[in-house]
Amino acid sequence: MITLFISLLLGVVVNVAPADRSKTYALAVLRQEYLQASKDEAAAKQFHKKMAAYTEKHPVRLAYKGGSEAVMAKYHWNPYSKLKYLRTAASYFEEAVALDKTNPEVRFLRFTVEHYIPRYLNLSGHLAEDKSIIIDNLKKYPNSSLSAEMARTIKDFMLTKDHCTEAEKQEIRSININ
Secondary structure, eight states, rough: HHHHHHHHHHHHHHHHHHHHHHTOOOOOHHHHHHHHHOOOOOHHHHHHHHTTTTOOOOOHHHHHHHHHHHHHHHHOOOOOHHHHHHHHHHHHHHHHHHHOOTTTHHHHHHHHHHSOGGGSSOOOHHHHHHHHHHHHHHHHTSSOOOOOOHHHHHHHTTTSSSSSSHHHHHHHHHHHHO
16 A cells, blocks of 8 residues: 555656656746846846756756856956856857757857856857847747747847847847737
8 A cells, every 4th residue: 555655746746747847847937037136136046046957958058057157247356267167158158059040049058158258258159149149039020939029038138238230130120020
């Protein structure tokens, strides 16, 4: 009887775990947590811990794992620690891009990180390539893999500061996102 109960319990645990895991790493959740992590150190530590446990090979989730490493660099004062986090982030971004070379969200995440890394560290070598893919996917919207919310987020970001040339900004402004 006890063996049957334990077998049933283990069956329930095994069957429940994947569903909970997919909710934990749902892209909508990761987007919110990443945004919060970029603004708050405690949230960054929690997000980093969560993403460190992620072991699958979904390109966008790997990019968020890279983003979690990059955000941790923001909250460390030690230059060695910052560089270590940034190099780890770069390796996750490389892996994510290798899995899906044209995914605009992967490219956007890497672009946002690389844009703010000092150029002398030589960790910002993909800016032009990523920007081109990002803009091409925005122009294809709604026939790209971008959701309306993500397309708006990317469009708004690309129009701020010095992320794009004035000509690129004009092109992006003309894109209608519902």
